[in-house]
Amino acid sequence: MSAPQAEAGGAAALAALRAGGKAALARALARIEARPDAPDVTALLDAAHAAPAGHVIGLTGPPGVGKSTLVNALIGLWRARGLSVGVIAVDPSSRRSGGALLGDRTRIDSDPEDAGVFVRSMAARDRLGGLAELSYPAMTLMRAVFDRVLVETVGVGQSETEVADLADTVVLCVQPGSGDALQFMKSGVMEIPHFVLVTKADLGAPARRALADLKGALSLAPPRPDGWTPVALSCSALEGGGLDEAVDRIEARAAWLAADGGAALARLRAAHAMAWARSALRARFGTEGLAAAERLGLARAQDVGPFAAAASISGALRAALDSAGGGRKVDEP
CATH class of the missing domain: 1.10.10 (Arc Repressor Mutant, subunit A)
Structure with missing residues (x-):
């Protein structure tokens, strides 16, 4: 297949995918997993890479911090604003089957009849960076279809840094009262996120202390090469407090990245x-x-x-x- 033929075939496949809804996307993702180097697959992925439609947000942080609850809340807020949302949830792997151990449906509550929401879980298998092997190809495809793509990492702790090589915006979730803020500062993880989000703000004083610690740490961080200044926020996905501000901040970063063409x-x-x-x-x-x-x-x-x-x-x-x-x-x- 010549390069022009591959380009034309990929563009046609992408157009069909966008028109085919969630079932077509599920089939395409299954094809990517089965034959990632097949000419039709690479042509589709390169077409998607050349025609991004959405903004990609990576959610990372330790287990139990509330990432999945936050994903549910963010889906609702973006859908209320008329935006479509794709989700890649990276799960721990089953030692027996190698598949995703938890599964997206058990953790993320979405309406299967809503054509504007698509959730896909992937097994991390032996990878230690918080993502699955096919997270980037899957994200590329979903970015060409949805307005917002959320990538939730597996939750392994301080080694979750691969998301910085995938997401336009990285959100590090920190749980109040857990000591995570200090550990992340010591490990260098604080150099990765664009936003540090203290979850479970409804806990009160512990959340306020964690937020103050993080703001202090970020104020001492060296300037980023791209000129972005990281921001510390807090929210309660359970009660809804702070979520609108978090979404507004993410949208502001998307606009910042889109400036100057x-x-x-x-x-x-x-x-x-x-x-x-x-x-x-x-x-x-x-x-x-x-x-x-x-x-x-x-x-x-x-x-x-x-x-x-x-x-x-x-x-x-x-x-x-x-x-x-x-x-x-x-x-x-």
Whole structure:
């Protein structure tokens, strides 16, 4: 398939997906999971990458902080504003099946008849960064369909940093009275979020103390390279307090990124695409394989589409391994 044919086929598939509703999206995501490097899949993903329609918000934080409850509340607020919402909920994995252990339907309450809400759960499996292997491709597809895409990480604690390479806006959730604020400051996680959100503000004094601590910590943080100043907020998903302000702040960041023709947003998403391609190739072929991929022209991925480029380079590396009698990672003995 030539590049123009792939581009035309991907655009047509994306148009059909947008017209096909939730069932079409579910089928497309299943196809991505089954054949991520298939030409029709990479063409669709590159078309989606080139035509983003929504803003992506990553919710991260430790288990029990209330991320799923917050997701439910945010869905309701955005739907009330007339915006469609897609959700990727990354779950712990079953040791037996490898599938998502909790499942989206048990934690996120959505109306199956609402065409403007779609929830997909994914198993983290062996990944430690808080996301699943196919989180980025799934997000890319959903970003082309929905106004807002929420990505809820698995909740493993201080190692959840991959979401910064996927989301336009990162929200770190902190539970009052848990000591999380101090631990995150010590671990460097505070360098990642654009917003730090103290959940369960209905607890009163502990929530106010946590918010004050976080504001103090953020005031001492060095300036961000992009000029964004992180903000500490509090809310109660149970009682609703502070949620409208949180949504307004997220919307303000989306507008900030879209200013001046969206140049800052384009740079951010290009960096995300390259980070995904490098991570995927490293996972498949090791560090030496990634170095070989760089020599094969990975840096030009933005010119042809990151998904087609990664698939093409993967094919070249596999062929090289096969011809050498390999079949193992390039840097394995």
